[in-house]
Amino acid sequence: MSPNHIFLNFTVSVLRISNLWPNKDHHVYTKWRQFKDTSLILSLMPCALPILADFVLQLHGNVHNLTSLTENIIALTCIIGMIYMTICFIQKRRLIKKLVAQLDHFTAFSDSSSLVETDRKANLYAKVFLFYGIAGNIVYMTMPYLNKDKCRYQREQNMVDLDIPCGLVTRCWFPFKFDYTPVFEIVFVHQFYTCTMVSVVILDLTMLLCGFLMHITNQLKQLRRFIVELKFPEEKLLEQLHFCVKYHTAIITYSENTNEAFSRMMMLHLTLTSLVISALCFEILIVDNFFDSLRFSLHLLGWLILLLLICYYGQTLIDESVAVAEDIYSVPWYLAPVRVQRHIYMILMRTQKPLTINAANMGIMAFATFLRVISSAYSYFTLLLNMKA
Numbered sequence: 001m002s003p004n005h006i007f008l009n010f011t012v013s014v015l016r017i018s019n020l021w022p023n024k025d026h027h028v029y030t031k032w033r034q035f036k037d038t039s040l041i042l043s044l045m046p047c048a049l050p051i052l053a054d055f056v057l058q059l060h061g062n063v064h065n066l067t068s069l070t071e072n073i074i075a076l077t078c079i080i081g082m083i084y085m086t087i088c089f090i091q092k093r094r095l096i097k098k099l100v101a102q103l104d105h106f107t108a109f110s111d112s113s114s115l116v117e118t119d120r121k122a123n124l125y126a127k128v129f130l131f132y133g134i135a136g137n138i139v140y141m142t143m144p145y146l147n148k149d150k151c152r153y154q155r156e157q158n159m160v161d162l163d164i165p166c167g168l169v170t171r172c173w174f175p176f177k178f179d180y181t182p183v184f185e186i187v188f189v190h191q192f193y194t195c196t197m198v199s200v201v202i203l204d205l206t207m208l209l210c211g212f213l214m215h216i217t218n219q220l221k222q223l224r225r226f227i228v229e230l231k232f233p234e235e236k237l238l239e240q241l242h243f244c245v246k247y248h249t250a251i252i253t254y255s256e257n258t259n260e261a262f263s264r265m266m267m268l269h270l271t272l273t274s275l276v277i278s279a280l281c282f283e284i285l286i287v288d289n290f291f292d293s294l295r296f297s298l299h300l301l302g303w304l305i306l307l308l309l310i311c312y313y314g315q316t317l318i319d320e321s322v323a324v325a326e327d328i329y330s331v332p333w334y335l336a337p338v339r340v341q342r343h344i345y346m347i348l349m350r351t352q353k354p355l356t357i358n359a360a361n362m363g364i365m366a367f368a369t370f371l372r373v374i375s376s377a378y379s380y381f382t383l384l385l386n387m388k389a
Contacts, residue, residue, distance in 0.1 A: 047194035050172035122211035213313035266359035278380030314365030325351035
């Protein structure tokens, strides 16, 4: 492994481009740093507030089109989710930077080539999903523009009264007319910027956690390999077990710190995700043109894959941590001296509680959670259908 190797380099680079990751390793939280953090959130407000205004106006004037209202809900939920994850990241940024730096410490226990290979996979997956997010945004933004003529033909009286033009990704309201050049183009470009930043930040922070989980899981696999290779009787058995205890302790500590850093962020996937999925399913079912169906389907697929990924790696972490107990229990400890049995007992005791990624004590990220979120989304979906009827 190169001495200058930077772990999770791609996700860190994206955060740095987004002004969320300081350039210096040992940064001081200055007013300039605070300005950079705040500016990202404030830059979304020219898009978020008009969408919120249109949402309120539709509610106040009685809802004539539930699909338009649902579009507002999707947009606002995504923006709120991104802001929430950004704030959580800022609060835990020092710890997350420390976690990235500490990945190098595992070279003292395991093969560096395995560490680098896992990191390469983590970066590759992050690139693939970020590309999907950006490409999906381009499709999501251009489809309403391509469908502009049909929108004008079917334009609702509510849109005419509020001077809301066709061609935008979602309806919004300003206290002035903006259906002429260059004001319309400015609004369109800013909506594109907002969609891109929301997608990039949510995707990148989720893939950053997936990268950490991939590394932790890989270290657990390496530990299991060491345990399986233990042989009785052997002169260096006590030394090897002592090494396994230290290795296991390092993995547990790192996993607990990772959970502390991302626990609050995962609240997004237990709460807002189900609302977004249900709203997108409703839109796909109700809209009557191919362009809208395609963009909503791509959006839905992105959220489902993201949720499934984080639950998959959370489940893998649980399974591998439990498997350590099974491996150490299969060692013929009853043939070993008492001192050796103590080390085995220590590992057994520490594996009684599986390693998990919690969502702020509301649940753990695992397959059961994925099914629970889908179940909640289905409940919201049926509620929307009943309201439509």
